Amino acid sequence: MHVKNIIIFSTLILGFWACQNRSQRPIDYVDPMIGTDGIGHTFPGATVPFGMVQLSPSNDFKSWNWCSGYHYSDSVLKGFAHTHISGAGLAGLGDILLMPMVGEVKLNPGTEEDPESGYRSRFSHDREKASAGYYSVVLDDYDVHVELTASERVGCHRYTLGKEGRLNVIIDPTHNIMEKVLDTGVEFLSETEFRGYKKCDGEAGERTVYFYAKFSKPVSGYGLAKDDEIITEVFKLNGNNTKAFVQFDLQSDEALEVQVALSFVSYKGAKANYEAEVKGNSFEETLAEAKHKWSEKLNKIHVKGTSESDKRIFYTGMYHSFISPNLVSDVDGKYWLEGKAYPSKIPQYSNYSTWDTYRALNPLFTIIEQGKTAEFVNSLTSRYTETKVGLPVWECLGHDNVCMIGYNAVSPLADAALKDIPGIDKEKVYQAVRAAAMSLEKHSPNYDKNGMAEYIRLGYVPAELNCAVSKTTEQNYYDWCISQLAKKLGNQNDAALFAERSMGYKNLYHPVKKFLYSKYTTGEWREMNPKVWDDLIANYVSGNIWGYSAYVPHDVNGLIELMGGKEVFALWLDDIFADTTQIGGHTHVDISGFIGKYGHGDEPSQHMPYLYNYAGQPWKTQEKVRQVINDFYFDLPDGLVNNDDLGQMSAWYIFSSMGFYPVCPGDMKYIIGSPLFKEVVLNLENGKQFKVKAKNKPKENIYIQSVMLNGKPYTKTYLTHDQIMDGGELICIMGSTPNKDWGTKQGDLPYAKVDLNKNQSALPKITYKPYDKDNSEVFEGSRRIELTCHTSNAKIYYTLDGRTPNKRSGAYKKPIIISKTSNLKAIAYANGMEQSFIYERTYYAGRRFAELEKGFPKITLLNESKKFGDADGSMLLDLEIGSESFNDSRWTGFDGEDMVATIDFGQPISINNVSIGYLSNTGVWIFPPSSVRISVSMDNDNYNTIGYQKLNFSQEEMGKPFLRRQDFQLGRTEARYLKVKVNNFGLVPDWHAAAGHKGWLFVDEILIN
Known part of the structure; x- marks a missing residue:
């Protein structure tokens, strides 16, 4: 259909909706401000579903809370950039910033503390509005009304002056959020056209974004600048700091419109994207089309009943769920992947946070967004079948930054294939997921390996590697997914192989502690104190011992058997939800939203409320699900308990408020919880509807008394995927007290159990290490x-x-x-x-100084307050050498600081040799030292340097963890005091995601002969 015809149709649709009661329009409940405060990490700007462009107000990266480029606590704006990530825990993008201003042209943004020093402006939330596909704000310093909307690949701006005057539009390609800008360019094409590029390196790797800008009227003047100095009589500039400005003379209330098209491939691609999507369209026409696209998505689910607040949370959750993954291919099919341009016959997407989203968001898509699910699956599968780069771990704009663990893309691929989503080649999917599970190398050298070689041989990831329990349980689940797909395709050998691999978690079940603990390659348990966060973080990533000990979604009943049966398992869950004891140390920022030790703020625990159904106590699932909904979701800027993780937190709410949840994507089951709304209607793409009705005030009455499915009594505490896709009606009668009979018989419980044949075992087939x-x-x-x-x-x-x-x-x-x-x-x-x-x-x-005066040697650290965890200076003389594991309790770490240790022997001694160990693990920001200096003194005032070594390491050397000892032969030096100074690496190099920051320094035993 021609673009003009689409716009006319959209306008008619919007007009029709406008005649209806606003409460019946899902789009009116969307509030993009939800999640922009606190640690939600969402952005309020304009985008369309799964679009390439996210046009939003942007600021500099100030802390973790600014991952999206915007935080509700801001009162000053830097400008409006065209790419942002919604709700992520990583910071990046912020491409091609435009900022309208009046008065003297300023090409430097200045500072938030002093906005007048640059082009920034103050603003007020009172004059800021955001809705699906639209954002507006008044810049107080300039009295400019800014409005934003977007198509898939084009961001559209409209600037209106409060009074007649000259408007300056700053074009700043150098803006970034936690990325290093390598090169930029700006070029004046005509009186209404500009273009440029930005080359940068960060979470999306080394990439270039090209833009083409079209203005609605000819410029009155323009300028190009390098290093913020205007260069006259030039049409084109490039360098690592080039900018431009364009000027327009406007009447009072006259609007200037700007259309900015992006491409990650070329100028040609950006221009083609403009011509295909918005050429000839006004701002209002593009806005109407954006509203239509959002309404089409949001109308896939209709909810009725309960409060207006609940509807705002629900539909904003849907809005956030449909922002990512993001389109990265141009209209001609070309896209950028791992440093190379590729042609494609299918739409290509990126920003795959699949470690987060496989749990609820991707399963939600398999119900209400099957067409896009097929596109996402085909895009991901092509990473193996077409480009041969392999399935990504966390792909951002075509670059796998490997910021999480495992081969997590397996789950959404296998789940979609198992559900027979139309348009998916199951054989190609299987090739891709199987290859991911057999790879022994990570895609990036800058991250701690997943331990695949050890995992395949031992059946578990050993404690010598970081986060071993998390890696084991996640990879066990992915292997089960592969096993299920192999079985569907008739590959019985692979089905058996991966089923066996999926049971490795049993090697980590501690029969006394009743939790999953790390185990070494020797078969010994790793000592751990569950009351200290630093110990927990060492074994679990973005989760904790309680969540990951319950994370065997494919074998819940196997875990129940290990623990001693359903009653014991339910009591175990009770204890977790009721445990309010304090934990010391440093908690991970993503672990939040606590009910006892259950942490809803990150994904590995989010299935736990639903596990009571497996134990035959569904009323407890109903209680806990409602408690999470009530305690951790609000229609406020800080309404999310943690970052939304590209829609996963929102998808949990969508499922749970509808009344069911996918505990184990791939097993075709959705576990029934407690429906919040009086009625939910899922409008399926096959033309059918599935309805969930909750009668008798479900907002207040949270317990299910009885259920009818398609007019017949229903006692099972789960639904199947086919039951939903076939359409029908689920009616839940709610009450104020638990019904402990409904859904408690053995045949009514969900069942998840991996049954191995008599020749299979989860036990290691390798001899334990001596x-x-x-x-x-x-x-x-x-x-x-x-x-x-x-x-x-x-x-x-x-x-x-x-x-x-x-x-x-x-x-x-x-x-x-x-x-x-x-x-x-x-x-x-x-x-x-x-x-x-x-x-x-x-x-x-060596010797232990036993003959010296009691109490010596004494060690003093200069930077005692900068240490890691509970480590102290005594660990440098505790006779234990650190391992490659930074959390083995043998290292003393310093955050961005040097280590200076002074040792007092109590009396002069003869020193022949001194050595000190250090660790490098750049995946967790631990870098080797830049130099080591040894000095001696008799009086602790006058020191002489007797040993110095400057250290240099290549990127390749630092790509993998290593530990070394720096040795100094001193030749019988007499001294009472010894000073060892180990200098921090300094600023993290450009190739690392933390470029520009200082890393950690980890040192251990000082050996003295």
Whole structure:
């Protein structure tokens, strides 16, 4: 259909809706301001569903709360940029900023503290409006009324002066949110046309965004600038800081319209996008079309009853759910992926936060947005089948920044294929998901590996790696998804293989603690204090021990059996929701929204309220779901308890308020909770409707008394995907007290259990790694080494000179006695099993200063307040060497600071050798030191430097975690005081996502001979 015809149709539709009662229009309940305050991380600007452009007010990145570029606490605006991420925990984008102003042309934005120093302006929320597809604000410093709307690839501005005068429009490609700008360009094309580009590096990798700007009237004047200095008589400039301004003489209340088209491929693409979408259209026509697109999406679900506030939360949640993923291909099909342009015959999307969204948002799309689901799946699948880059972990504008764990894109792909969504090639999907699960390498060298080699061999990710429990349970679930798809396609061998892999979590179930704990490659449990956040963060990512110990959605009944049955499991859940004990240390910012130890603020726990149904106590699910709805969702700017994560938090609310939720995407079930609305109507793309009706004041009466499905009594506490897609009516009779009979019989409960055949087991098929139970690496005189292996009948072989051991090496038969510094390597073999991983430890011969005066040596840290967690200076002299795991309780960390340690021996001693260990793990912002200096003194005032080493490491070296010791041979230096200074790396390099910030410095044992 021609664009003009679409606009005429849209206008007629909008006119028809305007004649109806406003309460019947879902679009009127959308409030984009919800989530812009607190830590919701949403933006209030204009966009259309799944569009390339998110045109929104923007500011500099000031803290984590500014991830979207805007925060409700702002009272000053920098301008209006064309790309933003909705509700993410990462910061990026903010491409191509425009700012209208009057008076003297200023090309520097100035500061928020002093807006007059640049082109910024103050504003008031009283004169700010936001709705679906529209944003407006009055810039107080200039009396300019700004209005914004958008098509898919074009942002449309309208600026109106309060009085007659000259309007200046600043075009600033250098604006960014937590990204490094590498190059920019601006070019004057004609009296009504401008274009330019911005090349940058950040969460979306190294990329270029091109723009084409069309003004509604000829310019009165213009200028180009480099480094904020205007260059006269030029039409084109480029450099790492180029900007432009255009000027227009306007009458009072006369409006200037600007259309800005984007492309991530080329100037040609930007111009073509403009011509295809908005050429010849007025601001009002584009706005009408944007409103039509949003109304079409929002009308997919109609809710009735309860309060206006609930409807605002619901439809704003739908609005946020339909912002991402985002279109990245131009109208000619070209798009940018991992540094290269590709042609495509299908629409290409990015901003896939699938670790978050697979849990509820993507399943929601499979019900009400099947057409787009097929596009998203085909786009993701093409990453493997067409471009060969592989499935992304967290893809931002065509770049996988690997900021989360696992191969999480498997879930939405497999779920859609299992549900037979039209337009999906199941075989191609299977090829892609299987390859992701067999890859031993991460896509980026800058992140801690997922431990795939260990995971495949052991059945679990070992405690030697960070966040081992989270990685294990997530990957277990993804493997189950692959198993289900393999079964559907008739591949029984793969179905069995991945079903077996999906059970690895059982290796981490601690039978005494009743939680999932990290376990080493030796088979030993990792010691952990659940009352200290730093310990919890070491084992779990963006979640906690309580959420991840319940995160086996594909095998809930297997977990119930491990715990001792349904009653025991329900009591275990009760204790979690009721546990209000305090936890010390540093909590992760994403873990919030607590009911006891249940944290709704991040995704791994969000299924937990629904687990009571599996245990035969659905009334408790009803209680907890309503408590979350009531406590953590509001129609206020700070109405989200945590960042919306590209719609996942909102999708949880949409499902839960409708009355059901997908605990395990891929199993075709939706677990029934407590419907909030009197009526919900899902308008399905197949032309059918599925209705949920809740009778007897569901807002107040939260407990289900009885249920009818299509006119017949229904006692199951779950629905199937086919039941919903076939259309029908679910009627829930609600009451004020629990009905402990409904849905409690065995046949009524949801069931999730992986049944392995008699030849399969979740237990490791590899011999456990041998190890030395004595943790001390430093000894005086001699050291007795006793090796242990938890695999019965295993034989151990070892070397002491650093060579790789094998069956021809020395056989371990009795304790090993050493009297000098030695590098032990050991390996174990057991019949019928793979050989173990190699155990390695260096033992350092030294002395313990036992003959010195009591209380010495004493150690003092200069930056005691900058340490990591509970580590202190004593850890530098505790006779234990740190491992590659930053959270093994052996490291002392400093946030952006140098480490300066002074050691007082109590009396002069002879020092022959000093060494200190350090860790590099750039994936968690830990960088190696830039230099190490050793100084000595007799009086603690006058120090002489006797050792200094400047350190240099390449990007490749820092791509993977490593630990090293810096050694200094001092030649019998006499001193009472020893000062060790380890200098912080400094500013994080450009190739890292944290470029421009200072990283962590992690050091351990100071060894002195």
